[in-house]
Amino acid sequence: MASTAAYDEIADWYEEEFIAGQRYGSGRDDPLGLGGLLRDMLGEGEGTCLEIGCGTGIHAASVRSLGRTPVGVDLSGGMLRHARGRLPAARADAARLPVLDASVPAVLAMMVHTDMPRYPAVLAEAARVLRPGGVLVHIGVHPCFCGGFADRGDPDAVVIGPGYLDGHWTKASWTDGGVRDKVGATHLPLPELLGAFTAAGLVLSRFAEGGRPTPAVLAVRAVKPHRAR
Template structure:
């Protein structure tokens, strides 16, 4: 896959430069850690992170009492992740887990890297226990993408293209991930319908980053009674 090769090529840059301090000490300007605390919350048992990358969220998940386990398709990223959590190289559309086997799943800033994200969500619903929690953190469909110019931090310019739904490497900056590997854009209703179509029931939503939101987050539940 093109995305796989691209992330393999940029893995060292991603870990050493894009994440700033790198690893568990990286800065968190988007408030992802707070979103994980709030939406995932304390619990026990396995928390499967799909598209775990270099594993930078593992410590946060572990601090909530959960056991982080990661899957990613890019071997270069997993090379950095192995020291932070148990990992497996796998396609998120074919997760190597039994039906109803995990109590929690996390996807953090990866849905634009997965053209088949609706199929990924169906896999999430398959491996979750009845009542299990799935937390999605992703770039905000309304304010991020090839159509959004974030060059002025105080005023995002949204140009035509939001409704198109497409893969692109277009970006307002050549210093970020998207200019290097591209991204798949889905308008907000399409993304939300993908949760529903997979059988995941939304419970809470949140936004972070500012002054115009960069992240849209959701906590959903699989069908069945809560554990």
């Protein structure tokens, strides 16, 4: 599985090369549509938005533009070093959040679930810290069209090979210019991913996809019910 040390080792590259120049919300600089998905799925609101796996804090400005107050947690001290000045953040395990029960109105998980082998436990923790009526927004790698089984070498098509149902961790990647060949990725097939939300007691309310011609991103908005179902 991907380790904290792995992200520590690539933190400077991630900040200075991989992310440099990307402006989320611009169609030209945001080919996956992450900025639009974040705005549409999270929406305007008030109070704390806890970003789990906040990394270098690149989404904090978008969260603030919605009237919310971004706060982050991440395992990698190297990534958090670059997050300084972007949002308040603490080094913590997303599966064991240092946050009180029912204390935040929103939780954001942005392109991180493939870095979290215990993602069902992470969703359970997110549900624990959410207030009743609170919103969880997940925007992540599309389980159907990305992973060690998907080759995106042709910009007009995706070639899908064996591996979708394996549910394994791998460093296999169609490119050496991304993150996955460096730190690996955990894959959850779509039924397991969506089932983890309902198992956490969350109610699925909206879905969206991003990226063309074949979606590379799946977005999910879920709500913590006011009463146990």
